[in-house]
Amino acid sequence: MAAQDEKDPRIARISSSIRIIPDFPKKGILFQDITTLLLDTKAFKDTIDLFVDRYKGKNISVVAGIEARGFIFGPPIALAIGAKFVPLRKPKKLPGEVISEEYSLEYGKDVIEMHVGAVQAGERALVIDDLIATGGTLCAAISLLERVGVHVVECACVIELPELKGRERLEDKPLFVLISG
Template sequence: MLLSALLSTAHKFAPSQCPYTNIDRDKRSSQNSSQSKSQNPKSFHLFFSTQTDTEVCSMFAEENGLKGDPRLQAISQAIRVVPHFPKQGIMFQDITTLLLDHKAFKDTIDIFVDRYRDMHISVVAGVEARGFMFGPPIALGIGAKFVPLRKPRKLPSEVISEQYELEYGSDCLELHVGAVQPGERALIIDDMVATGGTLSAAIRLLERVGAEVVECACVIGVPEVKGHCRLNGKPLYVLVEPREIDSCLRCDCSPVAADVKKEECLRRKVMMCSSYQFSPEWAPN
């Protein structure tokens, strides 16, 4: 039985092709480019893959025992919203300001540690790059090791790779061979989730080396992930929803009214919700 398990694990180490070595990369890039150009640049939406794995309802902290907890509001308020970064129409959720607020940052880590302390987790896997900011303190708090899941050519030793598709291209995560042992219980950490593509790749990568993924956790999660995030049947725990700049983000303005007020809103660093939403060209994963 042990031999069978070892052979199965060895088979899983067969390397996946990353987009950087795939001969079809240029073809896909061309296709993705033409798809991108067909999108209305002022009509942005969050896309969800039609090729979903087993769906699982996401758990937002407020709906899972922390309703009314003032720490969640403080965490949300500590996250800065940067309009039009890295490109026009994107509401960037900047967690660096959360890191500057030592109390809000500590509250973030404490909530995760309280949740996972008694789940017998031995591995906390952080997704590059912002997962590296939250993963290590959580690992220390629950007595687990931290393992980075990195982009291609960042890890110096032998790696196992997992390719995954994004709405507008492909990417790849890598893990050091031997960093995670078969049978270890793992938690995956990232800063934000929208479509779940990156987290799903992280799950597959850890499962290929024989780990048991207990749960995925993110600081920020768009409301649409509730019941729609393709995470291979694994639970997802999220602290807060993306911040907005102003209440006019959820106004019911007509497109005409939105155009009239757009300059005024932009001067106040506010975007009209009927004109701009999350962009599929740079959606967090």
């Protein structure tokens, strides 16, 4: 895996802590397993610290985490930068009134939801997930937040799979990644 900033020794530690599992969940896929990153307390802390360093002082009031692995990275980043954490979930997982955004996958469609009132127009958001592949989920998250008047400052992921061209689908929305696979 190539690092975005190979000069920072934390990037190498993070990259080496991510396990690659061939042919999961199906033949031909090289699965980027972050569970091994979570087991390495130094690499996990480095991951959070790199994101916090980037977003502290950027007037971000919302960290929106995409289910499920965005829930791992989002809350500690939100706490450290003084923002609230808003979960973006799969259908029928949030109690109460929600707004939804449908998006396309290579094999069908999916939906993400957010509580009505979780964010307010004019707020500044960071969208976080563990990995960007085709970009469909991040695009849906951006659309969901922008529909209610939130300004998405940037999207952030631990890993990018550049060959799947997800960054291109984000168009003008900035994307920050730690590891490019």
